[in-house]
Structures are given as C-alpha cells and as structure tokens.
Amino acid sequence: MYIYADNAATTKINPVAMDVMNKCMTEVYGNPSSLHSAGQKAAEVMQKAREDIAQVLGADFREIYFTSGGTEADNQAIYSAAAFGEKKGKKHIISSAIEHHAVLHTLQRLEKEGFEITLLDVGEDGIVRPEDVRQAIREDTALVTIMYANNEIGTLQPISEIAAICREKKVIFHTDAVQAVGHVPINVREQNIDMLSLSAHKFHGPRGIGVLYVRKGVPLFNLIEGGAQERGRRPGTENLPAIAGMAAALKEVVSHMAAAEEKVSSLRDILIEGLSKIPHARLNGDAKRRLPGNVNFCFEGIEGESLLLLLDNKGVAASSGSACTSGSLDPSHVLLALGLPHEVAHGSLRLSLSEENTKEEMYYIIDAVREVVEYLRDMSPVWEALEKGEKEHVI
16 A cells, blocks of 8 residues: 655646646647747636636736746745835844745845844744734834745644734735645635745646735835746746646636545544554644644654654655755754754654545554554664653653
C-alpha cells in the first residue's frame, strides 16, 4: 500500500486541468500579446481563465495578476505596500510569527532597509488574535500581512475580523492564502481583503503558476522589468497552459468544495483521534479551526526525520513541516512560536490529506505511526531518560 499524505507540499494534478493544458500546448500555442489570429485565440483563453479565477474569489478580472506562484505573489504584495508606505512616511509592517518564509524572509530584507517589523505572537492554538492586530497598528503602519491558513499546523486565521480592522484603520491588508484557496470558501470583497496570494499546485493545478489578487485602488509595483504583460505589472510572456490549467483546477475543486471538505474533515478527525492515543503525543494547533485535511503532531522522544523515513518505508508519504524548509536541521519556527521546546519541536509529523484518501488509509497510517514511534523510542536514550524519570515529560 502507498498512501500520499503530503498534499500541503503539493497535490496530484487534476485530469481536467491536464486536459486543458494539453489542448493549450497543442492547439492554442500563440503568444497572447500577438495581434494575429493565433495570438488572439490565446488571449481569449487567458482572459477566460482570468475571469473564472476572479469569479471564484469574488473579484473583478482586472484585479487578477498571474505570477510564478505564491512566493512571487507574496513578495510583490509586500514590496508594493512597503514602497507605497515609504512614500508616505510609513515604514511599519505587522505580521505574525508563524508566517511562511516567503513572507518572513521578505520582511527580514525590508527590516535591513529600515522598516520596523512587528511579528505578533500566537497562543498554543496557533491563532492570531484580532485585538492584537488592532493594538499593534500605528500611524506609520503601511501593511498588515497575515496568512489565511498555516502551512504547517493548518490553523485558520480570523481573516475577516483582521481585515475589517485594517479597513477601519485605512491600512493595506494582505493574506497569504496559498494553503486555503480551493479548500475553504473565500470572497475577497466580502472579507475586505486588499491583496491575496495563491498557488495552483496546492489545489490540484500545475506547479509554477499562481495569482496575486490586488483590489482596485491598491498600488502595485513591479518586481521585475520587461514587457507590458499583466497591464505592465508583471512582465514576461504568460505561461498560458499553466494559467488555463490553474483556472480549470480551481473551478473543479470549488464545484464540490463542500462535499470534499466534509469528507476530508472526517478523515482528519479519524487521524487526530487515533494518533492522540499514542502516549506523550500532542496535536499542534486548534483541533477545529484548522484546514479540513491538516493533521500535525509532535511525539516526544523521537526525531521527525527518522519518523518520516521509516513511514516512507511503510508506504506513507508525509512531512515534518513546510516543504520549503525540508533541508533545514532547525526545528519549525511555527512550533517554537506555539511555545514548544526545541527537542519536542524536532519530533513533528504533518499529514495533509485530499479527497482521494480513504478511511482504510487513515487506520493504516495510525497503526504505522504507532509502530514507528514505539520502534524509535525503544532505541532512544532520551526516551529512556524520560521513562526512568531522569527527565520530565513535556507532553
């Protein structure tokens, strides 16, 4: 048996999206900027994709900009708000301690350029408190950027409440919604979202393509210079097959989102219940206010890397956190922000599900994790010290 439970890293492409991409590559191969009929046919396909994505988000098609993915979209959103704020003498930005590194590293760079960054703490539940955002906003605040759903522990943030505060205070609000789009309902207009980032490969679309939504009237600055594509804000010949595939994948997932959310949530809860029975195991993040398919646990006395490798041997593909930091030996900054000590944060496991998973797979995963955890603890001198009482259990 092989079970793919790493959908937060990337998803299997949808057959509908694949068909659309193949058609684009073989039949709609013109450059959308060209004036001849082949180019105009391509432009029509791209415009339809833009309109479809806008409709899903509750936006106007003129507010949709195509990017190479969520990281680029995050960068452009943050740098744009920073540049606009600097022109008005505003050099303060608010974010959270659990953001994706696409946001945190961008903020670190801005900090070196003279911006002041406030990273809000989260509680043990992994949720940003709207009142903390309100208290942190100052006269010189240029931007608030809070992720919609955390990529490691899956917690859903109170985006509507935070965005309403920002609108009241006349501060630009951006959300990294890479993990949320296609999995939970989003309406940028109703939720007062000024800018939003998404990436197609998180909802069964192709890799290397994403969107930055920018509300009309919010300034957008270029990251790169070149041609006049994307209304002059994102130069470079558009990746039409990927754009069309992204739109097709997004339309497909939202067409049955409610049913998928119900199914995947039930699978998630089976995992949470079963893994919680393992001694000295901890669920990370709020048990209910989380993505339908996210399960993140820490197991005291073991290393996450060994856990992943042995699970892979048993046919379970999982991760310890963000795929973007999988080469790092440091414990997750998200888990540390929850207050976990380094030695416990090292023993984390993230299982992220899709509607293709089954109940039978969940029970197999529970048994596999239990066996591997017991095996690793039997070999661990740290666990031996814990069991002998030489060290105190944290979990």
